[in-house]
Amino acid sequence: MSAASTSARFWLWLREHAVNIVAALVVIYMLIPIAVIFVFSFNDPAGRYNFTWVGFTLEHWGNAFSIPELNDALWTSIKLALLATLISTVIGTMMALALVRHQFFGRRLTNVLIVIPMATPEVVIGASLLSFFLILGSPSLGFETLLIAHVMFCISFVVVVVRSRLIGFDRNLEEAAKDLGASSLQTFRLVTLPLIMPGIFGGAMLAFALSIDDFVISNFNSGTTVTFPLYIFGAAQRGIPVEVNVVAMILFFFTVAAMGFTTWQQRRAEKLAEVRPEQETTVAGPAGSSAATQP
Amino acid sequence: MSSIGGLRRLAVAMAVLAAVLGLAACGSGIEAGGDPAGSGGGNGNRVELEAKPSGDLTISNWPLYIDKQTVPDFEEETGVSVKYVEDVNSNEDFLAKMQPLLANGEAGGRSLMVVTDWMANKMNELGYLQEFDPAGIPNFQVNLADNLRAASFDPGRDFAAPWQSGMTGIIVNKDQAPDVRSVCDLFDPQYKGKVEMLNELRDTVPLVMKCEGVDPNTADEADWMKAIDKIGEAAQSGQIRRFTGNDYAADLTNGNAIAVIGWSGDAVQLQADNPQIEWRMPTEGCILWSDNMVIPVGAPNPTAAEAWIDYVYDPVNQAQIEAYVNYVSPVEGTKEVLLEQEPDVAKNPLIFPDKAFTKKCSIQPAPTGELEENVNRAFNAVLNG
């Protein structure tokens, strides 16, 4: 075994796995700040700033939800983001379908209409929306106005993501379904929708992230409601409590767990689907009992 | 596309445009107003007191500016139900958010807001505030600190009651920048790239003017511009690393900066975990500012708002707030109360500075009108490169 051929094998291995390696590095890069935030959630500062490592403590994890303003703000943001994601994903997907599949009057204009909100500085959207709400004589600024604003800026992003998924979609699949006797609605529900789901899912994730992180537009249109980013930007004027780090990590781990859980469920379902045809006649018991334990 | 289709599209577009411009024209009343609330300072909008405070009170304040007990204690003592909202995170943001409401004579449900001196001045000039009825705030009349009594923008203390005061000076890393004692030292090339200044026009430029020997409250436009030019050159050359809000705190602790212009309250917090960080009174003096409680037009419950002001001006109640907030208390008698309970806080010169300490300090100037526009424009040109 010469050194040259070992190094040649190494380069070969590297080339084969290059994509995976780069992908792994990028994921690590995405998560580095999270690691820092995680570490500092165990910090024990005497003052109100959390920039210097002082000592390790679990106290703040124990008191994670001890700041009522933080909890309220977080809960408001989560509700807002979930609702805004739901509404904007539905509306955005419908728009994407119309734009990609139909030729109609005003199509180019609609394409432009989608792009412009993304190009407008948030200060301007926020402020002009506020003035507009007041012209309308809107009863009160608060959750409702926030929801309207959030849906508004999420729609564009959902449309662009779903649209990229729809382009090149093989219409023959739908034709085949129709030939087999499915109605338009059934075709959509059973064929189209599952196939474009990754695009919808991607758009929804983006919408959720945008909503939960929005500061500028929310600042103008929130009235006396305080969202999570508003609380943090405000608190940062005087010092960021360690509980903020803790809560951020809890959110993070919770969603990782939720994702992990759905993945695990999928795996189980696949495994069961593999097993069942052989064992159908002999082992009705275990298959039945595991079906009973599935939530 | 046929030309007929094109014409049709054009027609529709024009119709939409016309409709919406018409709509927008209706809305012009919103920001061209200020009339419903009167005009100019001392506008005659006065609080009308009821016999006894009651009902609900919504307060807008800066975050982490109050302890946890004061609101429940106040509610118990007066029976008023308080909604305490921490949604003021910068004077300008708050003005931008409130301006359309206030111009219409509304305050979005708030009866009390807390804004810095110059913003209180501006709001008053625009006619957005109400004057106090002195009968509702006896504690305030008696206990307001002497040096805050005759504010240039509110000589009679008719519409602005200080919530907390603060000092803007220099914060340094003692080990790395032991010799920085004046704001002018920040221009010393040996600290190049490690110096930061505030992006607040009314703190940074007056301090630079002071170190050049000019009194910021009597300075003319030429003085302001000269100081701004000096700062601009330092920014261009890289002497000044960044202009910051209070995020200089992060930079001081992790070594990015060793000398900055900063606020006294922050220094108290930073010192707790970073003993090498120290707030220093510049040799030419600091800038004194206050965050003020003001009552907006359209306040639903001004009686309760005045009751709140009166409550916090009782030294016993103020002591409770001060022990947590650690800025400079505007209420006489607080120090004596705290000497027993929290002697460390009472003896901290950054929280209870004595007259000798603040001898050379200037009140934060609040230029208005054309002067304000010009210096604002020049300073922002420096900030934005």
Add this chain to the structure above:
Amino acid sequence: MLKRRTIPYALLLPGAVWLIVFFVFPLFYMGRLSLETGSIGSYEFTWNWGNYSDALDLYQTQFVRSFLYSGLATAIALLLAYPLAYAIAFKAGRWRNLLLFAVVAPFFTTYLIRTLAWVTILSDDSPVVDVMKFFGFVGENGHVLATGPAVIAGLVYNFLPFMVLPIYASLERLDVRLIEAAKDLYSNATTAFFRVTLPLSAPGVVAGTLLTFIPATGDYINAQFLGSAGNQMIGNVIQSLYLKQSDYPAAAALSFVLMAIILVIVLVYIRFAGSESLMGEEAAR
């Protein structure tokens, strides 16, 4: 027959109404504002086109800088995002949702906290910067923060999910067998990639670059925290005009100029990138 024709309008209606009422109308209001003069509380409509000429005159540096930063950030984000999207689409199997989530997860910590974490990581005394000094990326007395590259790095980080998600959505629908076939046909994997995979994923790439470039150009937070006075972008100027100088008309005019330039760039880009089919003009065939 009638039903068929109304389907696209029915699908479009909720979204179009929402955008028109809550975006276009306020936009007209803003347009009116951009032609006014005066100071806060007393603006008057005077067809003041001066705001626009000022916008073009005074802020050219910041305009150019903004496009440069966001252009670079978009390019870098593309280089980082594509392999990641590829790996998630083809190699992650059942872990793909988890990985997608890992990409979006940083958003749960809010912009400020993330940026402050980077300030800690890239601070002058940090080991990361020491390593960079060792390799010569940074001068001996230099610093990483408060420079242009720091701002660009911040932009890349914050907009990476916007690049990953559309590319992933577009790649995922590709039949793996197409790629296998291409590898068989062409002598090496690289050619197969450039000839087959990349063109097929082009809609995703175009979407991702648009979703990154457009908002990044108007961004202000990264420059505010990670840059110095000489690195401020046009978004910072608009912020300061609106908030610090309370000069609403100038801010509105500047915003319109920014939006117009972005629109032009986007239209040119789409032409260049193969045009109509990518903007969803599929129904034209």
